[in-house]
Amino acid sequence: MPTEILVRYGTIPEVARFDAAEIAPIQRGEMVLVNTHRGMQLGEVLDPVRTSLRDPTFGTPAVQETAESLPKVIRRALEDDLAASRALRVEAEQEFGDWQQRIIDWNLELELIDLEWTFDRKKLILYVLNERGPDCTKLALQAAAAGLGIIEVQPVNADGLVTVPAS
Incomplete structure (x- = not known):
């Protein structure tokens, strides 16, 4: 079962959901590499997506994003990744x-x-x-x-x- 997380990425930040099943468990504040609509970016894990957010009483969003369709976290950021990000x-x-x-x-x-x-x-x-x-x-x-x-x-x-x- 996918582990959905919220990740903040970008200089002027965006927040999106990602599938982190392959690297779970993951904690708030960890840095990860994610593939976004812009390309590969370094992001900070904000929180796991709570199951209550999937509660049908909240209404159905116009576009239903299934856990299987979420972009996957590439990996946890390594020290070299953090150094490369600072250099960029x-x-x-x-x-x-x-x-x-x-x-x-x-x-x-x-x-x-x-x-x-x-x-x-x-x-x-x-x-x-x-x-x-x-x-x-x-x-x-x-x-x-x-x-x-x-x-x-x-x-x-x-x-x-x-x-x-x-x-």
Whole structure:
């Protein structure tokens, strides 16, 4: 039976459920590697999902996520993983000024507030203060045209991450 846990991940945090059956038992505060919609990321275990949250009296969510469909925890984070994560954070801090300058040079109405690499270093996530709009798309396209790798532009507002509107 899968062991569902809540994991917080990302520089501007998101919380999601993961299947930790293969590494159970797991404790609050442990660091784990998880595969997210963004790629591989380091996350902190918040808590096991209580069975009461599965109680049918709470109503049925629009999308029923079964335990079998949950993404799996890759593994507990090793000391090397924590060191690699710190190195990625330092690298992101060093690149911050370069990305601010690119946004100015490309005449985009965006304010860069943070950036982070996914743990596998396959994607750079740029957090910008803005709503989803043409400047976010332009930033991603300009970065791709300049050969700067896979870039995800994630708008942020006072309520947190700006999601893609439901169509």
